[in-house]
Amino acid sequence: MGSELGITASDAELIDLSPVSIWWATWACVWTVCVLLGVTYLIINRNAQTLRIRGLTLSLSSIGLLHLYWAVCQFATMIGALLPGDCQYWVMGIFLPLGISLFHASSTRFLHVANLQKKYAQYGHHLFEISPEKPKSGLINRFRALSYNAKILTVVGIGMFAQIFLTVLMWVISRKWHSSWGIPGTEVHGTVMAQKTAQGSGWEWWPGVAYQLFWAWIVAPFVLWKSRHIQDTQGWRTQTIGCALANLHGTPMWLIGLYVPAMAPVNAVWVPPQWICLSIWIMEIFTVFVPCYEVWRSHTLRKETLDSIARWELKVKSSGSDEKSLNSTSTMVDSLMSGWKSTNDTIKTTDSRDSVLTMHALEHVLDRNPGPLQKFSALREFSGENIAFLTAVSDWKRSVPAAMLGGPSENAQDKTAIRECFNRALHIYAEFISVRHANFPLNISSQDMATLDAVFDKPTQLLYGEEREMNPVSPFDKFTFDLPSPALTESSEKAINPSTTEIRNLVQFWGKVPEEFAGSVFDDAEKSIKYLVLTNTWPKFIKERRTSVESAGSIQSDATAV
Incomplete structure (x- = not known):
């Protein structure tokens, strides 16, 4: 039987300065600095659309708890022999389960946001009343009637309380860490190192094991199944899938490392908790660095869009044909929206790519046919409120009475x-x-x-x-x-x-x-949101429409050839 910290009864109660322990300690320091830099970058850019929608508080809180557990495990081979026998028990019984609970609660936010955004795809900017339903009796029905916030708080809160309670209960009733009270027969004997080795495993750890398996093998697959039809452009689904899959191997491999004697040579350089730490490391990549990449990509996309607009405006000014350019832009946008193959040759030119990224092109779509853009922003970008707001304000402006345009009227x-x-x-x-x-x-x-x-x-x-x-x-x-x-x-x-x-x-x-x-009360907000859509959602939408047109053209060409 192995030990949680990889120690054996024959080890000396001294700090280990072997190359392996030095490597893990160095790695812990380097990776911690990287994570801190990534978290700092996210906090600085927290108002970016891709981060506002994710909700950083919950995800970063979970990463903080998980990283504390991860950091302790990296120093296990170096200072494991010096730590108290129940140190790792409390670390694994508190930091790890609480971090996992918060993390998976955060991952369910993905489904919640996608569900709420559907209304913008279905109903646009129209505001409808939700018909009240008669509340049903019974505890389960009352729970179902709760808001998303209340449900998550309830489930996670109960899980956290149960885990902490069982962790404390196991420690109290077992004499493994204290011989003066507890269940007789649960004591450990031998030298100090023999006792620490025995304290690193046992039935006392099983509540934590069951807790981890519940989140990794029940909750995470459920989230994956529910999100199978969601295709966003912000990397959130990729993040959710990556983190869910990363959790699957951790607990089973940790158990194998503890209870399979053949794992002893591996435990000397890779202690059993490192399997869980591998899961945490992957989770940190997807939770911290994938959003960092998405923020950087949005900045790059905005710059490319603005450069494209600048090139087009320079071309229009040099040609002196503003009206003709506007008409050609409208024609190009209509062709893209219709999706006919005949536009394939024209949409590939540099001038055409620049023209359809302009504000005029966006306003043309918002005025003529905002439906496809509305659905794209809601179902793919999770920013359906932006297009819905622009169309709502546009309709509202058309209904502004003439009395508001003049002076005070009695x-x-x-x-x-x-x-x-x-x-x-x-x-x-x-x-x-x-x-x-x-x-x-x-x-x-x-x-x-x-x-x-x-x-x-x-x-x-x-x-x-x-x-x-x-x-x-x-x-x-x-x-x-x-x-x-x-x-x-x-x-x-x-x-x-x-x-x-x-x-x-x-x-x-x-x-x-x-x-x-x-009548101009929404003008500044409208300009701000239009700019946000122009530099973020609009170029992604145009890229998808171009891809759709080219695919349709390819299929039509193949059919004609046949």
Whole structure:
């Protein structure tokens, strides 16, 4: 039988400065520095779209706990003989299970976000009321009725409490680490090193083993199965799959290292916990460095898009044919959206690639046919709120009454029209901007947010109440598991349909319309979101459309040849 720290009864109670132990200690220091740099980079760029949607608080908290366990194990061959017999028991019984719980709770966020984004793909910017359902009796039904946040807190909290309780209970009832109390017959005997060797394994460790197997072999495969049809462009699904697969081998190989005598030569240089540490190392790569790469890629994509726009604008200015260029851009975009093979030759030219990445091309699609872009942003980018907001504001601007364009009016009809316009704007604010009520608050500057809050925040609180006190896009202000609004459950999704009465027809604000309210109230936020879409979502959407067109052209050519 092996030992958790790889020590044997014949080892001396001294620090080990062999090349193997020095290597692992050096590796621990180098990798820790790398992880810290990666975490720092993520925190600095925490407002990037790909990170805001992930929620850094939970994932980085789990990585912190797991890395503490990982670091202790790297020094096992060096200082294992000097550590108290129950040191590794507490490290593995506390840091590892708590870290694993938080991590897998974080991974379920992927499914939650994808589920919430479906409404933007299905209904765009239309705001529908969710028909209330009569609550069912019974503990299970009450649990199902909870929000995503409450469910995760409940499951993870119960699991953590159970694991800590069992860890403490095993330590108390066993005389392996204390001979003055506990169950008779559980003592260990012999020299100090013989006792430490025996303390490194045994039935006392099994609650932790079962806990790890539950998350790695039940929860993780469930998440993989539920996410099988999700294809995002932000590397989040890749991250989830990689971390789930990385956990599968850890606990079984740890048990083999402990209980298979033939593993003794391996344990001398690779202690049993290193198998779990290998899982943690892979998880850190996918949780820290894959998001870092995605942030870097988004920065690169933005720069490439801006360079492309600059080239196109320079060409247009030099040719002096603005109207002709705009018409050709519109034609090119229409061809891309239609997907006909006849556009294959034209969409491959440099000028064409530059023209379709311009703001005019984006606005043309938003005005004529935003549906495909809306679905792409919701299902692939998880940023469906951006396109939904732009289309909502566009529709709202077309309904702005003429009375708002002139000076103050005392006409009763004008006042009624202005109030109706304000109520429509109020619902746009609540759905897309308010950090208290929006599912996915828009990523706009604090100045723009403050300007809109001054106009809409108090009326929104009167209509909707105060949902939250925290800003969900600032992941380190307060610990949060969830997106800031109640989850859209499967049952509530079924209650949503295009024939349902819209919220704005049921709820109205009858107080005084703020003097700051004007037809241009959303202009700054609209410009900010358009720029964000232009430099992030739009080039990815164009690339996918081009690929689709080229694939369709290839298939059509093959069919013609046959």
